[in-house]
Each structure stands twice: as C-alpha cells, then as structure tokens.
Amino acid sequence: MSLRILIVEDDREIRSLLQSSLALEGFEVQTAVSVSEARALLDHAAPDALLLDLGLPDGDGMDLVREIRTRKAMPILVVSARHQEKEKVRLLDSGADDYLTKPFGVPELLARLRVAMRHRGTALASARLVHDREDLHVDLEARQVTVDSRPVHLTPTEFKLLARLVRSAGKVVTHRQLLAEVWGPEYTDHTHYLRLYMAQLRAKIERDPAEPRHLLTETGVGYRLAAD
C-alpha cells in the first residue's frame, strides 16, 4: 500500500508541482489550500505524513500542528521562506518533525520525507538505542560511544546531549527542545550552554570539528545528528 501524503499549500503552481513530483515517487497525494481544509482531510483521509506551508490564508499552522500532536504521531514537515525563521522554530518546538526552506529542490524534499517516514514506525515504539554511521557508533543502553572503534569518554551532560540527538537521528532538534530536555525547562534561554557543550562534543567526535560530518548545525534552529 502506498503512503498517503497531505500537502497544505496555498500556491497553485507549487501545489501541483509537489503533487506530481511526489505522485511520481509512488506516494498517494492529497492537497489542501487552507488550514480548515487540511483539518477536514486529516479527519477523513487519514494521511501518513503532512507537508505544511507557512503563511496560509486562514490562520496559524501552529494550532494545526498542536491538534495533530495530541492525536497522531504522523511526520509533519514545515515548508518556510527565510523570513519565516521564527515561526518555523515555533512550529518545530510545538511538534513538527522537520523543515524545508524555500526554494528547495525535489531531491531534498524526498530525502527529508524519507527520514521522516523512517521515524514514523519508531516514534511510538521503543526509542532508538543504537546509532551507527560511518566512524561513529553510539550505544545508549551500554552508554558507549566509539569513533573509529576507539572508545570516547563523555561527561554525563555531553552524553545526555548526544543521547537526545541519537533518539531523533536525522531529524532537527531545536535549541529549546535540547535545553529543556537536557538541562531542564527553566534553562531554555541558556543557549550558550548548547554552544559550549556542542563544541566539546564536536571536539571529541568529529575528525574536523569546523566541518562536522555527524553533529550538524541547523543555523538559528537547532542541531541534527546526521543519519544515512
């Protein structure tokens, strides 16, 4: 059975382009032009993933994301322009899975969608406990981290930070989410903690910390642990 994707986008050209590109890749595509239409389709058509454009004519995508998150674990990808940076981060904080910045190419969209769909099955099941990619191996249960098979010693905070990224490997985790979950909800403004600890993590894990291959920075948004 093919996967069903709901595209919420008010621009006709982009909507039809996305529709045909995704249909070509074997997705079953539904489209909505507004938040209210998206709501109706979500109830009746039960899509497997949602592609949500910011700046819809009839209201805030944020409410939609919150509504969906109370009921469903489906992946939500936010599509934004550069000047919608803040709104995008707000949506990610309230439960969207990933984002794409306009203009984007179809290959990038498909790649993001693949990552998001891969998480679909695991989001509700037990969390990811092992991360393996290139020279980096992380085993959360055994609390072991190796680079090129050499064990790496992490402080408890560094480990907590890495573990949080491993659980969402491939997906962006916002600054706010990381600060709240690693340090506590009262530390969501202490972004400098993240800067300092991520620098330490990069120094221990990356071959060239200035050009990381695992711990990727999503400028102004958060971090992403690269996944295959």
Added chain:
Amino acid sequence: MRDAWVVVALLAAATAAGLLLDRYASLTSVAMLYVLAVAIASYAVRLPASIACALGAVALLNFFFIPPHFTFRVDAQENVVTLVALLCVAVVISQLGTAMRRQAEAARLNELRALQLEQLATELASATFPAEILLLCQRFLSRAFAGPCLAGLLRVDGRLELPADTPPAIREGLQAAVDDGRALGAGTERWPDLDTWFLPLASEGHIGGGACVRNPPADDGSRQHAQAICALAGQALWRVKLRGSIQAAEKESQWHQAQNTFLAAISHDFRTPLAAIVAAASSLQTQGDRLAEPERQRLLAMVVDEVGYLSTLTENTLQLARLENAGEVQLDWQSIEEIVGSVLSRVRQRDPRRRIQSRVPSGLPLIKADPVLLAQLLENLLDNALKYSEDAIELVVGAQGGTLQLEVRDRGEGIAPGDEQAIFRPYRRSDHAGRRGAGLGLAVCRAISNAHGGELLVRPRADGGSSFVLRLPVEAVQPAGEPA
C-alpha cells in the same frame, strides 16, 4: 501701613529740625523744611499718604512755629498766607512726585519685560521640540505673573492637549481662544469679566497651542506682555513644525531617489537571468524533440542555475531591505565554529573540487551574533570567491585581543585599486569579463557586519587575489558554563 510710618517719620524729622533751628531761622526757612519732607514723601509713598503728609505739615507748622505757639490759632494775617501757600505747594508737589514715581515704575517694568522677552526669544531659538517650547512659555508666563499659568499644545485633531486635572472652565476658555485665534477673558472684548486671560500661541494665523494666566493684573500693558510671550512661543512652534515638514519632504525625496536606483538595479539584475530562463525553457518547449539529449540537459541545467542566481538575488535584496528598516538585530551567544561548519556544508555542494580550505582553531570565544545573518555573510563571501577565482580559497578564523577575525582569501583577479569601498555599495556591480556580478551580495555583507558592530574590508594579496576580512567584537565577559 508702611506709608503711614514713613509720613510720621518725615514729619517728626522736619518738626525736630524746625525746633532746633527755630531760634536762628525765620518761619519761611522752617516752612521749607516741611516742603522738603512733603517732597520726599510724594516720591516715597502713595498719593493719599502724600496728601496726608501735606496736611500734617501745615498743621504741625501752625502748631509749633506760628505764634501763638502750641495752638492752632493764627494771629498774624501774614502767617495765614504762609500756611495756605505751604498747603498749595505741598499738594502740588505730592501729585507731581507721585506721577513721577509711577512713570519710573512703569519704565522699570517695561525694561524688565523687554528683557524677559529677549531671554525667551534666545531660549526658544535653541528649542527643537514643541514640548520644550511649551515649557518655556509656561515658565516665562509664571515668572511675569502671579498666575497660576498653564499652556497646552494643539493636537492634529484641533483639540488642545492639557493635563487631565485641568478644570473644565479653563479647558473651554483655552479651546475657545485657540478656535478664535485671539485673546479672551479679563480686560478683552470677549468675556471681560472673567478672572483669567486665555491667549492663543499664534504666529501669523498659525496657531500651535494656547495658554492661560489666572488672576491677572488689570492693566493693558501686562496683557500685552503676556500676549507677546505667547506670540513668541507660537512663532517657535510654527518654526519647529515647518522644519519637521521640510525634513519629511527631504526624506521622502531621498527615499524616492533610492527607490528609483533600486528599481533600476533590480530590473537590470533580474532581467538578465530571466531572459536566459525564458530562452532555455521556450527552446525546450518548442524544439525539445529535435534537440539532442546533451543539449536538452545543458538547457535544463541553465534554467536551474539561473533560478538559483535569481533566488540568491531575491534573498539578498530582501535581506538588505530588512536590515535597513529593522535597525537592531537580535543577538545571542553563538559559536563561530558552528556557523562556519553549517556554511561549509552548504557551500561544499557548489565546491565539488573542495577548493575551500578552512582553518578554524579550537577554543574560540563565543560571540554575540545573529547566526542566520552571519552565515549569510560568510556564504556570500565564499560564493564570490568560488565565482571569481579558480584556485584554492582559504577561510581563516582567529581571535586576537577583543576581536574575532574571519578572512576569506582568493587568488582571483582582485579588486581594482580605488574600488575597495565602492564594491560594498548596493546596486553597483564590478563587471568581470562577462561573469555576472555579485549584485547585492557585498552590500548585504557590509550591512550585516555593521549590524554586529563589526568591520568588513577588502585587501589585495601580495601575490594576486583579494582577502576579505571581517572583524567582530568579542565580549570581554564570556558566559559562564553550567552551574556546578
């Protein structure tokens, strides 16, 4: 009361002197002493006291010096004449003296008022805000009159801006004076019975506000003085208003000029890639079947490239407009290592030969920055270097003293001498042999650098090529790590 004491003292002195001289001087001389006392009194005290002094002088002369002494009887006819003459002289002198005194007082008051107006004019000349002018007007009115005095500005809607606790009667009076454009209240043609002056702050029919003086003096001169103060304030208000409209007009004209330059540059920069896209796409549309596959791919690649260029140009244009309008950017602690890392991961897609070599030392201080803007700056610099040079490009980061320095070095043709500043100006392109200019890229870079209190400049390199240097300030106090 004071007048009475002065009169008593003067008469006592004249009498005492008369008694002392009585034996040696004639009655006429003693009478002169009293005339002197009356003359002094006429200048020193008000008219009624002065007249009383004249009568007293006559009575005392009669009592002490005209025989029979120590009675009010007058025996000799000659002495009656002396007494009557003294009375007449004394009354005339009192009146003349009082009139002189009044004139002198009026002259002093006028001088004081002229001085006040001069001071007010001087202070108003340096006032730049309506509120300042209003305050000066109120202060000078309060200095000249017992008051209380109050002044208010006229709002755009024609109502006066007054303190909330202003009594309704005052509010109405002021509004009426402003609406009428002339003085109302005590001593004027309208509402002369009120105990307040309501005066417009007006200059040649332009009314900027209104002022009132409660419990004013009754004379016209005082009201004219108050009106003069208000007229000066009105003039100053009008001047400030005119200056504001001139500045607004200048600003608007500059804006239009900038807008025109902007539109001209935009239409030029946008048309070229659009023309290429239309040409390639229409060729694919109409001749697609007859074109060989490599040619089709080449045209498609052209469309994608040109669209990429258009998208960068659009982003830069918008960013520049935002930076120019937004003023301050939001700064937070950022790691330059991270920003470099994220930019490199994006730029590498356009750098398949890995020409960019980065040198970023560990342990760099954190800086206060907007990461998205800094990333855009760095990406623009690296993209330019990729576009304008064929050899290796170095990205070198270092910290020294209170400064963080990022340097992008290329081996391109370099910047023509004298162009080092011009390349950072918006809407100006340095045309490099057929290649498209960076458009707004460097102008955006400079705007971002400025927004961070930094410095962006270009230097020629010893063996050819350019080096773009960005210096950013580092906060002396770095944020503390996690509490232990």
